[in-house]
Amino acid sequence: AQSVSQHNHHVILSEAASLELGCNYSYGGTVNLFWYVQYPGQHLQLLLKYFSGDPLVKGIKGFEAEFIKSKFSFNLRKPSVQWSDTAEYFCAARGYQKVTFGTGTKLQVIP
Amino acid sequence: ETGVTQTPRHLVMGMTNKKSLKCEQHLGHNAMYWYKQSAKKPLELMFVYNFKEQTENNSVPSRFSPECPNSSHLFLHLHTLQPEDSALYLCASSMGTSGNEQFFGPGTRLTVL
Numbered sequence: 001a002q003s004v005s006q007h008n009h010h011v012i013l014s015e016a017a018s019l020e021l022g023c024n025y026s027y028g029g030t031v032n033l034f035w036y037v038q039y040p041g042q043h044l045q046l047l048l049k050y051f052s053g054d055p056l057v058k059g060i061k062g063f064e065a066e067f068i069k070s071k072f073s074f075n076l077r078k079p080s081v082q083w084s085d086t087a088e089y090f091c092a093a094r095g096y097q098k099v100t101f102g103t104g105t106k107l108q109v110i111p
Numbered sequence: 112e113t114g115v116t117q118t119p120r121h122l123v124m125g126m127t128n129k130k131s132l133k134c135e136q137h138l139g140h141n142a143m144y145w146y147k148q149s150a151k152k153p154l155e156l157m158f159v160y161n162f163k164e165q166t167e168n169n170s171v172p173s174r175f176s177p178e179c180p181n182s183s184h185l186f187l188h189l190h191t192l193q194p195e196d197s198a199l200y201l202c203a204s205s206m207g208t209s210g211n212e213q214f215f216g217p218g219t220r221l222t223v224l
Binding site: 004009034036042043044045046049090092098099100101102103104 | 146151154156167201
């Protein structure tokens with residue numbers, strides 16, 4: 001069955017620290033990958049997505065993610081986090097017709 | 112009003128009550144979804160509708176009954192729920208179901224007593 005794993009459930013960083021959130025998926029076929037973000041009190045919204053082409057995808061607010069097919073990974077990165085990045089981050093994968101979400105990672109950025 | 116709206120935002124109900132959750136999208140999308148978000152669990156896809164037709168039901172108990180009268184409106188009818196059904200219920204919409212970005216509503220926080 002298709003699944004998505006997010007390794008870190010809760011991450012605490014100081015401002016200006018670098019961020020990397022892990023995401024691994026299990027699906028052998030063609031896959032579309034997404035990172036969604038949910039800021040406190042707000043809706044889930046798309047941060048970035050990968051369908052095909054350049055495996056390094058750039059999203060909003062300085063976030064990027066790299067698709068590594070051989071590792072079934074789609075890790076989210078940001079070189080320098082800000083307090084306003086405090087949120088919950090969800091990785092999602094779409095295999096054959098179905099979208100599967102990970103459990104989410106709560107990021108807390110300390111000023 | 113733009114985006115995806117959901118009402119009510121909070122709902123408390125007893126196990127014998129019947130209630131309905133409503134979702135409306137103003138984005139011109141043709142696919143709509145119900146998700147259940149519980150603490151420490153992945154977002155669970157419950158139902159998918161594409162052009163008003165249900166295309167996916169992920170083994171959801173029959174006490175949850177969806178209804179999609181048109182591409183802009185989606186309901187979730189609730190009946191004889193259990194306390195473990197307490198969760199945040201999210202509605203989303205997209206243009207088709209072939210992997211396009213889903214736009215989410217704010218959710219309905221449901222508590223079953």
